[in-house]
Amino acid sequence: MQNLLKERGEPAYRADQLWQWIWQKKAGDFQEMTNISKALRSSLQQEFVLQRPAVVQKKESIDGTVKLLLGLNDGFFIETVIIPEKDYYTQCISTQVGCPMGCVFCSTGCMGFKRNLTPGEIASQVLVACRHLEDTGLDSTRLTNVVLMGMGEPLLNWDAVKKAMYMMTDSLGLGISRRRLTLSTVGVRDRLQEFGSSRLGMLAVSLHAPDQDLRRRLMPGAATWDIKDLVRALEQYPLAPRERITIEYVLLKDINDSPAQARALVRLLSRVKCKVNLLAYNPGEQEGYQPPQEKTILTFEEVLRSKGLTVTLRKSKGQDISAACGQLIADS
Ligand code: SF4
Missing domain, CATH: 1.10.150.530 (DNA polymerase; domain 1)
Structure with missing residues (x-):
């Protein structure tokens, strides 16, 4: 410009x-x-044209979560989700149309990869969400938190994501605090360190298994980087004194939810400065996966806690409109 x-x-x-x-x-x-x-x-x-993705469909959950289906210039669609918290909104945005990682429990993974989003398509999802809030009489200045956790693996589109994160954090841009901007990745060799050095946002890593064999079965695209090497990279990841990496772990019934697997997870993460976000699986279109019983979830959580890990049990939002984690899918 x-x-x-x-x-x-x-x-x-x-x-x-x-x-x-x-x-x-x-x-x-x-x-x-x-x-x-x-x-x-x-x-x-x-x-020139000033253009944003067009809202094609809106769905609102009984818990207030809103999912927007957005149409892009070339006929593809993506989804973004606005999640109301106590006194602010978090928006989950997409970075690719589809995703090449093929995680077996994820609807986006099952639709395959179509294309990368441009920096403008990524950042302008926030403009679209602000407009939606204003149009429904809500305060768009409360949209303070953004997670790159929608469709796609952000580090596979790092050049565009980097620019979009700059647009979002720049004080003359969207002005989002880097502490409230989180990039969620399965871990992509080389790019992880680049993201760490950029200081553009906080890091969340989708682990979902405590060992390489299970991770390869659940997340075939991610497993090209051995879990032990990934964890070693996390041990060396640059963090400011009070910062921590968020480890995401989706609990799948009888697959990765046993107390032995919880103990293995504790050992694996023993030298990573992290907190663990546990989330029960949200049933999507994939057959054969179920969320564990509540008792199993609480036992898993307790094992982690008792070994000194900080754990949050994330409540799933927007399940009834397929807007929860792993449920985003947008066929063109
Ligand atoms: S969980 Fe994330 S990385 Fe895995 S397929 Fe789904 S969108 Fe891609």
């Missing part, structure tokens, strides 16, 4: 103004940009 405006003989700060209008003030039209001359606005309007 700086180059583009320079070619038109505009001062350097004009790019900041334009950037601010698009991301911070969420302008939907060049004509709203009142501190930019009419002549420049008209010339921009003739050459």
Whole structure:
């Protein structure tokens, strides 16, 4: 944008103004940009479009979670989910159309990989969510937390994700605190360290198994990186004094939910500065997987806690509208 405006003989700060209008003030039209001359606005309007993914369908859960099906320029669809917390909203955004990782319990994984999203398609999901909140009379300034945990593996689209995270955290952009922006990955060799060095957000790692054999069965795409090497990389991951990595573990009945597996998980993570997020499986379109009984979940949790791990048992939201973890699917 700086180059583009320079070619038109505009001062350097004009790019900041334009950037601010698009991301911070969420302008939907060049004509709203009142501190930019009419002549420049008209010339921009003739050459460019300000475009966001279009809301094709909205579904609202009884718990207030909203899932938006978004249409992209080339006919593909993605999903984004707005989750109401006590006094703020968390938005879960997508980074790819589909996902090549093929995790067997995940609806997105089962639809396969279609294409990467562009930086604009990733970050503008937040603009779309803010507009949805405003249109329904809700306060969009409360959308303070964003997780890159929707469709896709963000580190396989790292170049675009990096730019999108910059758009989201920049103080003239969406202004989201990096401590409230979380990238969730299965762990991609090399890119994990790059993400750590970028300091653009917090890290969550989907582990879902305490050993390589089971992880290979559940997450074939992720298992090209041996679980022990992945954990070694997590031990060396750069963290500020009070930061911790979030380990995501979806509990599947009779598959990864036994007390022995909980103990194996404790041993595996013994040198990682982390907290563990446990989540019972959300039934999707895949057959053969069930959530464990509540008693089994509590026993698993207790084993981790008793060995000194910080554990949260995440309540699943939006299950009734297939908006919960692992349930996102959008066929074009
Ligand atoms: S769980 Fe995540 S990484 Fe695995 S297939 Fe689904 S979207 Fe991809």
